[in-house]
Amino acid sequence: MQTIDDGSTIEITPEKPQLTTLRAAEFRPSAPRMDWRGRYARRLYLIDYVVGLVAASSALFLRFGPDAAQPFLLDYLLLTLLFPLAWIAVLAINRAYESRHLFVGTDEYARVVRSGLGLTATLAIFSFALDLRLARGYVIIALPMATLLDVGARYLYRQLLHRRWAAGERLHKVILVGHARAIADMARRLARESHHGLGIIGACVPPGAVDDELPGLPTVFGDFDNVAGAVSLSGADTVVVLSCPEIDGPALRRLAWQLERDEIDLIVASTLVDVAGDRTTIRPVDGLPMLHVEHPRLKGSSRLIKAAFDRVGAFVLLLLSMPVLLVLAALVAFGPGGRGPVIFRQERVGKDGRLFVLYKFRTMVVNAEARLQELRNLNDTDGELFKMRNDPRITPVGRWLRRLSLDELPQLLNVLKGDMSLVGPRPPLAREVAGYPADMRRRLAVKPGLTGLWQVSGRSDLSWDESIRLDLTYVENWSLAMDLAILARTVSAVVRSSGAY
Template identity: 35%
Template sequence: LLLPAILVLSDALCVSAALYFSWYARYVLEFGPEIEEFNFQPYSIYFPLQLWLVTVTIATFQLTGLYRTRRGLEWFDDIPSIVRGTAVGVMIVFTGVALSRYPASSRLTFILAWMFSSMLVVLGRALVQSLLALLYRRGIGIERVLVIGGNNLGRMIMQSLAARRHLGYEVAGFVDDDRLGDFGPFRHLGGIDDVERVALAERIDQVIVALPAASHGAILGIVDLCQRAKVRFKIVPDLYEMSLSRVDVDTVSGIPLIGLKAMAIQGINAVTKRGVDIVFATVALVVCAPMMLLGAALIRLESHGPVLYRQIRIGKDQQPFQMYKFRSMRQDAEGQREDLLREHDQDGRLFKDRNDPRRTRVGAVIRRWSLDELPQFWNVLLGDMSVVGPRPQIPQEVAGYEEWHGKRLAVSPGLTGLWQVSGRSELSFDEMVHYDVYYIQNWSLGLDFRILLRTIPAVLRARGAF
């Protein structure tokens, strides 16, 4: 109950401040059309509306679920709901003012109140979550989680939770009948029948079930065990299921016919996404130009050779294109790739090495913070890539594809994507493809926006980047 109360207080202060700022901008700074002296309205006219605006906005937030405790979300996930909620609050109060002929009649002031409310509430909630993250990192208020399932899905869940300590989760370990050993830092705590014992012994707060959909009986049994142990539980759908969740259902003479919906990124959606890409890439190149010039100079000073590294990647519909990056390795880096593959015994489809000896000192820095990828905004302008999309692949990786891997080539590759914000280089190849397929099947501008917002903290924390 403490967190919702803190959020209500934060929202109330932000909405109150927003109404004052909007009045100040309109009548003191004279933002908008010129105000005649006899039309000036003192703040004392708007002050009584604060209580109404705060009350209506908070009630709207409550109805839309903005005060539910949901640890799995970042602060920016609520931005669309906040913008809608503040809009509803302002419109209701403005309608009441208009119907009652109350003297606070400036429409521009109410429009500014909506804009300021949206921005301040978002900033206030970001501050609250930052304070919570600080407490979580110190071990205060964390939830201990037990994952059921040591399969790919279970490993993805554990890695994702471990990489997001700021959300307040601590993975105690996992249980699985078919796996007897630990998985990296995650302990194998027993079989599925041991859930109740493990939950009590490890002081588990929440159980996450990550079993295949075919395990219906086992899942029902786990639900019963969790209820007996009085532990909260959540069930994670398999990513294969999620990719098939977009279905059309028709009937012929009462017989249901089920088929897959068309891919989301086509037609008007594809045109819209391309337009957003062009605008975003143009702005990014202009804003990042000084940083790119500095990076180019440092690369050239440290090692001889071209500043830009050009590499053939496979794009949409398996069409090859030349991708640009800042050079972060020595000139003969590609020649040493096969030797390193043999030395590290890695699958060439996703070769990564934290201590790659081919990397220069400047290269290590720009790779860590993903600055080497800034020239790819030019690829976006050329139409080879998108800002958000599947990870671009080299021809050797595509040559080793299984049939289902090819789904990720149905759209243009991206600078960032679900793979980028879900572990980056810490993911296995198949896990990365799962994320890409899910993105393709469930694309929306809102999903792109959330991925872009998640990319910022992922890059700043340099999570999984090497």
């Protein structure tokens, strides 16, 4: 049982263990539109001001020192005081405070990075045009620091919101409109991920289409003609319309007119699967909104940047982790579990189906592969992947290495060689790929990764279909900002050790 901001409670029923619903006895007339989004944006202004002031003050201190007495220092003091305002202005120009770019996804962080680059270019142009002699050390310190600090601060602030969403607070109370099976499928999709802010409280289906035995179907309030009444009865603030032939253009327009009186959000769910928002553009043609879908970024200069980022990042991480690697190698070589090679080598399938040898610290007994067949019927996962929570082949040291994902560190060599990327789909075995249907082979269009969406979303706790869907989502919607976000989330996923076995 959980409580939403307006006092209503959320109950998760035993029959529908993952479905968020409200008790019918506690439905109330339509509540005022949630204003927490406005408060969230206003607090971002304060966060950005503090970040700008800290970055500018640090640049002043580091560039000129604590005892600087140059006559022009007053100019830099004034610049330090004005810098946070300029930082906020550039962020506002880049629409970094608009609700549609906040809360989920990487678009917010990308806009912060673009703001840092834009302010750098603006200062360079003005200093050249007006012959201003800005200290380059001041600019080089202030702008990158402001960008990095702001991305980190916004990320932490968003995590606080996601924690409240996961606890059932500040959720959008949603009415789903569509066919029963489509509604049940959408409810299951939303139940898999708590960081969306949508709490389903009911549904509207076609007349006579209610199926009480359909798993995952929320409380049905009525048919398509009674959506506004369902919103008023339940206190919903959002209506999500799923694709169905009964709701055509005129019907959707009439529904929008009914909902706008109470400022109820209307969301039309597209039938597109795993396509990120930055790949779609709406262009009106004779009053009809046309949704244009751009092709995934599988080639071009951005991929060259990713390749350079991977090689440099892997080289730096190898240098920094060298002492840890030596200690772990000694534990594997001389720890309990039998003598054997320190590095386990296994053939995996890489980009475009090319085979490569993957490196890991050995976490199992030497004859683990020979014993695999006798354990096949004890698989704890579905699909082609074999995983056991209590695999008897894993050594005591290996279990500890897997729990903290330290056995994966030698794969930095694979990244350095170019076989893998820092972020990407999970590297599959050849026997797994042999069982792929045609659409799953799409995940081989990019290099496999040391980490990825599969790792930060639950790893071995995920179903086979869900892990494949996450890999395809990454392939279709890759961006450098997504890679950075996944790398940041990997740290918390490793600390939690969820799904690591």
